[in-house]
Amino acid sequence: MSLWDDIDKTLIPEDELQQRIAQIGQEINETYTDEDCPLLVCVLKGAFVFLADLTRHLTIRHEVDFMETSSYASRTVSSGVVRILLDLERNIQGRHVLIVEDIVDSGRTLDYVTRNLKTREPASLRVCTLLDKPSRRVIEVPLDFIGFEVPDEFVVGYGLDFAEVYRNLPFIGVLREEIYAEPRRG
Numbered sequence: 001m002s003l004w005d006d007i008d009k010t011l012i013p014e015d016e017l018q019q020r021i022a023q024i025g026q027e028i029n030e031t032y033t034d035e036d037c038p039l040l041v042c043v044l045k046g047a048f049v050f051l052a053d054l055t056r057h058l059t060i061r062h063e064v065d066f067m068e069t070s071s072y073a074s075r076t077v078s079s080g081v082v083r084i085l086l087d088l089e090r091n092i093q094g095r096h097v098l099i100v101e102d103i104v105d106s107g108r109t110l111d112y113v114t115r116n117l118k119t120r121e122p123a124s125l126r127v128c129t130l131l132d133k134p135s136r137r138v139i140e141v142p143l144d145f146i147g148f149e150v151p152d153e154f155v156v157g158y159g160l161d162f163a164e165v166y167r168n169l170p171f172i173g174v175l176r177e178e179i180y181a182e183p184r185r186g
């Protein structure tokens with residue numbers, strides 16, 4: 001048995017992911033200038049794979065920093081409580097900030113992060129997410145760059161996990177239901 005056996009189907013294959021990420025990189029190159037020198041804020045852990053590929057398509061001068069949040073705590077449904085586990089190293093006052101996320105689901109994480117970063121008075125604040133799952137939205141959050149809209153399925157791979165596993169898969173897949181379904185009681 002391997003990780004691959006736990007995947008029901010491939011939702012976005014590796015080549016489609018990479019093509020779209022190159023396009024997003026181009027969109028970002030056309031949005032900022034070298035003088036802007038945007039700070040890409042990677043929301044850990046899920047966005048680390050996306051950031052690593054995205055940054056290599058950027059030709060504009062930029063920097064990266066990391067923030068870690070958690071709202072799921074190994075469960076399949078958001079707890080609704082967002083915690084900052086790791087904060088930025090850099091002061092963002094007056095900086096052009098681009099938040100990089102792997103997925104926007106309920107919108108709670110992004111809402112929390114954007115409200116938090118706005119209080120630090122950046123020059124501008126934009127959001128780039130690889131995946132958008134609008135059917136699950138609880139809080140509306142503006143998105144500036146979107147890779148793919150995905151249906152309401154349990155997606156893993158390319159940084160997205162279930163119980164911290166599957167992040168290494170090079171594609172976006174749908175997890176087999178029996179892997180994440182809670183055992184019946186009684």
Ligand code: PRP
Pocket residue numbers: 043044045046047069070071072073078101102103104105106107108109110160161
């Ligand atoms: C995931 C994902 C987003 C967030 C999206 O992070 O990376 O940050 O959930 O869900 P939401 O829109 O409902 O808030 P998670 O808290 O699972 O941490 P992880 O990135 O370390 O996996």
